[in-house]
Amino acid sequence: MQRILILMVSILAISAAGPAGPARAADADDTSRAIAKASVYDHIIPRYDRLAAAGAGLETAATAYCQDRTQQNFTALDTAFRDYWMAWAGIRHVQFGPVQFLDRGFRIQFWPDTRNKIGKQLCRVLAAEDSAALEQTIFTRTSIAVQGLPALERLLAGGNAGYDGPKGAFKCALTETIASNLAIIARGIVDNWNPTDGYAHAVAVAGTGEGPYSETYEVTVELLQSLLGELEASRDVRLGRPLGSALDKARPKLAEAWRSGLSSDILVASLKGTEDLYLSGGFDRALRDAGENALADRITAGFQHAVTQTRALEGSLYEAFAAPEKREALQAIRAGLNVLAGLIGTDLAVALDISPGFNSRDGD
Known part of the structure; x- marks a missing residue:
């Protein structure tokens, strides 16, 4: 109001x-x-470029951690996660253009979550331990509640010890999949804003009868x-x-x-x-x-x-x-x-x- x-x-x-x-x-x-x-x-x-760089860092850190689950590698992963969220917080106010394509904004951050969809969906994915569901083309079609930062935050909340036990390997694979997903989304936004034939061009020709x-x-x-x-x-x-x-x-x-x-x-x-x-x-x-x-x-x-x-x-x-x-x-x-x-x-x-x-x- x-x-x-x-x-x-x-x-x-x-x-x-x-x-x-x-x-x-x-x-x-x-x-x-x-x-x-x-x-x-x-x-x-420039800020989407920063997000894409943070995404690349997050993807690399997740891969390194899942290959060798040491405290040092976990700390690097946690830092990369925080860097990505800070980069996102500095540009998420732009809610038009490529960030809307394919629900990218909601896939990066599903929030506020008033019905705890993140917790419920995350529990289901972890309980199923379906490795096929983590294949990238399939994962991008799963619930947006488990595709982005809030879901990754929950996975990381238990620290390095949270990846111990029989489910640790699958939990790490899910962590790596989410990190890769966030990197792919950021790269896609950058690509779609390109000045040649992307959204930057659509903005440049505003009012000429060409573009949206x-x-x-x-x-x-x-x-x-x-x-x-x-x-x-x-x-x-x-x-x-x-x-x-x-x-x-x-x-x-x-x-x-x-x-x-x-x-x-x-x-x-x-x-x-x-x-x-x-x-x-x-x-x-x-x-x-x-x-x-x-x-x-x-x-x-x-x-x-x-x-x-x-x-x-x-x-x-x-x-x-x-x-x-x-x-x-x-x-x-x-x-x-x-x-x-x-x-x-x-x-x-x-x-x-x-x-x-x-x-x-x-x-x-």
């Missing part, structure tokens, strides 16, 4: 400005093209929705749901990646990722070119403050959600994210004549 109100205010404010003349429309198109180009080449492609975007501004809308969507998910899902309405209703196990203790690091990586989209993606420059320096400064400060507040919590978010002395700090982070979402969804949208409302490609 809150997002709908923000979008309605944005649309009404933009409409009240009156119809755009030819010169103003041309300026808006130039702004949209500049934001799209900067976002693709200075933010999206009939109007130039539609790409900017997608990007603005990416900013808003991630901020709202952090505010409402990553923080709001585990925090609960009161201390006695806090549910720490709803925190993202609580088993690995990555919740806080993921939130910081998410905030830094969206901040980079705002800065490197050209939104900040567009605001300043429009004479909106004060607004640009407030948005930049909002991102930086949220990161500082999160880092100041120390320890894991899992522990923080159940700690009375940290509740006020968590609520302050949520409040700051709410203000930041308003600045972007309303003030920035109005200043740049961009409506972050749903477009024909949303499917909502």
